[in-house]
Amino acid sequence: MTPAALEKAALALAGAELGIKWGEDRVYSVGGKMFAATDGAATNLSMKVTDIAFEALTETGRAKPALYAARFKWVMFDDLSALEPDEVKDWLKTAHGLVAEKLPKKQRAALGLAG
Template sequence: MARKPVRGLTAAQLQALCGHWPGVTRDTKWGVDMVFSVGGKMFAVMPSDGSEGGRLSFKVDDDRFLALTDQPGIIPAPYLARAHWISITEPQRFATAELAAYILDAYTLVRAKLTKKLQAELGPLPTLKAERA
């Protein structure tokens, strides 16, 4: 019997996903927003209290910004859209694995803008574990 795919992403799941990646720090800004950064640069933001429907915002590749924001449940991130950030306003529409891949991409994009020296100090890029079927 096939399992139903897991959908959405909670604040605890986001912390478990990227909190241990090389160089990642977490702090709270703007009241309750959990902010994940690498090398002092933000790559993902989510309300820690689950407010706003569990909105999840993160950096995306410039070439994917328009295509992603054309999808239902995804908008340009307020205040950060000019830097090609999106907000997933309805995370339950998306598989958890898909959201995890977006977060890893955001981390990779931001990390790539750090100095070569800092990138080397951080070591290899993290990978996502394959889900069991």
């Protein structure tokens, strides 16, 4: 997946925003809460995943626990360009949903999110 395709897919999700943090990291958020991030060059990708996906991705070696965020079930892929775009889009939707569902009901409604 290319960095441009990642950005397009992430920002297509309801209420998603892009910000720059920690110098040059590209951070995708919903309601001010992060759901995915890349380094400044967008060579790697970190994101929130389900408990089952965390176990499957880390145990198979496809991803590693994300530094500082593994306890929150975040994984990191070292090479964004080696990932299949459709798979990444699905992961982004899941990551976005996991974070969005924790937002207050009023905030979700203001962002155009269901429920």
